[in-house]
Amino acid sequence: MKTTISQVHKYVGEKVTIGAWLANKRSSGKIAFLQLRDGTGFMQGVVVKADVDEEAFTLAKNITQESSLYVTGTIVEDSRSPFGYEMQVSSLELIHEAVDYPITPKEHGPEFLMDHRxxxxxxxxxxxxxxxxxxxxxxxxxxxxxxxxxxxxxxxxxxxxxxxxxxxxxxxxxxxxxxxxxxxxxxxxxxxxxxxxxxxxxxxxxxxxxxxxxxxxxxxxxxxxxxxxxxxxxxxxxxxxxxxxxxxxxxxxxxxxxxxxxxxxxxxxxxxxxxxxxxxxxxxxxxxxxxxxxxxxxxxxxxxxxxxxxxxxxxxxxxxxxxxxxxxxxxxxxxxxxxxxxxxxxxxxxxxxxxxxxxxxxxxxxxxxxxxxxxxxxxxxxxxxxxxxxxxxxxxxxxxxxxxxxxxxxxxxxxxxxxxxxxxxxxxxx
Missing domain, CATH: 3.30.930.10 (Bira Bifunctional Protein; Domain 2)
Structure with missing residues (x-):
């Protein structure tokens, strides 16, 4: 089932696929946290090494900012998130790898940001x-x-x-x-x-x-x-x-x-x-x-x-x-x-x-x-x-x-x- 981030509230407990871009990520040992966006909203995808194949976990650890991908997993409620939901990821498919995305997660001046509007x-x-x-x-x-x-x-x-x-x-x-x-x-x-x-x-x-x-x-x-x-x-x-x-x-x-x-x-x-x-x-x-x-x-x-x-x-x-x-x-x-x-x-x-x-x-x-x-x-x-x-x-x-x-x-x-x-x-x- 393909859906969008704005509609995941309809699919709690179900497995869905979302086309998304990677806004940011962090990893901690055997877990990778992917900050996903698809144009309709932002949501976290959690990739647990034990729940995915080795290729998917390697991709989750190494994927670059603003790369595009299909993410498949189960939607669960998440009371810690303002959005209220996250995805327990079961598989990833890379669409396009972005290289050297210029707007990194740090402070940039307004002129730089306007040049990259x-x-x-x-x-x-x-x-x-x-x-x-x-x-x-x-x-x-x-x-x-x-x-x-x-x-x-x-x-x-x-x-x-x-x-x-x-x-x-x-x-x-x-x-x-x-x-x-x-x-x-x-x-x-x-x-x-x-x-x-x-x-x-x-x-x-x-x-x-x-x-x-x-x-x-x-x-x-x-x-x-x-x-x-x-x-x-x-x-x-x-x-x-x-x-x-x-x-x-x-x-x-x-x-x-x-x-x-x-x-x-x-x-x-x-x-x-x-x-x-x-x-x-x-x-x-x-x-x-x-x-x-x-x-x-x-x-x-x-x-x-x-x-x-x-x-x-x-x-x-x-x-x-x-x-x-x-x-x-x-x-x-x-x-x-x-x-x-x-x-x-x-x-x-x-x-x-x-x-x-x-x-x-x-x-x-x-x-x-x-x-x-x-x-x-x-x-x-x-x-x-x-x-x-x-x-x-x-x-x-x-x-x-x-x-x-x-x-x-x-x-x-x-x-x-x-x-x-x-x-x-x-x-x-x-």
């Missing part, structure tokens, strides 16, 4: 991070599918910037200028006018020359847009969604969080509603915390966000930022036109902004005014303007950065470990 992904910690990432993606689809959203895929190649920013990757689209998308939002607004509630999930690109632990050049965004929803409606969706994702990871990634040594007590309290603080009050709070240089009208940096988050145990919304430091499409507060009906969601424990969102301008005349103020002339944005011309409605949306969310939930210091093959300022390899 294609191999580093095999390690137990990196495997756990990717499993957490996968669960966040699964829970995302579950949340939006069960709440009546339609998934729409916006283009990656665009003729304009969603944010009106210059931090874009330029390319030629035959004889036209084109850019790699930094957000699918504008297209999702069009989709919301057709389907009501929509979401996208895909790669986005920022040509931002930043080296911080929170930034990637290529990252993945979840971007919902919702017709007939105002700013407060959107905040409720955001906190319900994030709560669902966190609780799903806690439920379905217990072993991975244990491998990552994540303090899950800090995640167990992540349930809606989340606290909210206005930008005005956030500036006051920062001044009280010793940030005397911050002035009203300035955007917050990482130290500011961390200081604000320290006052709360849950993610916190910072709302009503000054209109002048936000994107052209954000709806001004009708009671106070110098601030926008917007919010950033700041994760606890110093992980920074994970969501940015707002109510969008729905008035054609106001949007035309914003176009003029931001110099958005020509045909590139004409289609977006027409969304306010033909059946405009109040609508809101937000974008969640997947990698920052993975970093927070998994307790990982740097976002470079939260994506399979990170693209950083000085890294396009492997």
């Amino acid at each position: 294609h191999l580093w992904l095999r390690s137990k910690k990196q495997h756990a991070i990717m499993k957490v990432r996968n669960e966040i993606i699964r829970a995302t689809y579950e949340f939006f599918n069960t709440h009546g959203y339609t998934k729409i895929d916006p283009p990656i190649l665009t003729g304009s910037s969603a944010e009106g920013s210059t931090e874009l990757f330029h390319t030629k689209y035959f004889d036209e200028d084109a850019y790699l998308s930094q957000s699918g939002q504008l297209y999702m607004e069009a989709a919301a006018m057709a389907f009501g509630k929509v979401f996208s999930f895909g790669p986005t690109f920022r040509a931002e020359k930043s080296k911080t632990r929170r930034h990637l050049i290529e990252f993945w965004m979840i971007e919902p847009e919702m017709a007939f929803m105002d700013h407060n409606d959107s905040l409720e969706v955001q906190e319900q969604y994030v709560s669902h994702v966190v609780q799903s990871v806690l439920e379905n990634c217990k072993l991975e969080l244990q491998i990552l040594e994540r303090d899950t007590s800090k995640l167990e309290s992540i349930q809606a509603p989340f606290p909210r603080i206005t930008y005005d009050d956030a500036v006051k709070l920062l001044k009280e915390k010793g940030f005397d240089d911050i002035e009203w009208g300035e955007d917050f940096g990482a130290p500011h966000e961390t200081a604000i988050a320290e006052s709360y145990e849950k993610p916190v919304f910072i709302t009503h930022y000054p209109l002048d430091i936000k994107a052209f499409y954000m709806q001004p507060d009708p009671e106070r036109p110098d601030v926008a009906l917007c919010a950033d969601l700041i994760a606890p424990e110093g992980y920074g902004e994970i969501i940015g969102g707002s109510e969008r301008i729905n008035d054609l005349e106001l949007m035309e005014q914003r176009y003029e103020e931001h110099g958005l002339t020509g045909d590139a944005y004409q289609w977006y303007l027409e969304l306010r011309k033909y059946g405009s409605v109040p609508h809101s949306g937000f974008g969640l950065g997947l990698e920052r969310t993975v970093a927070w939930i998994a307790g990982v210091e740097h976002v470079r470990e939260t994506i399979p093959f990170p693209r950083l300022l000085n890294r396009l390899y492997p």
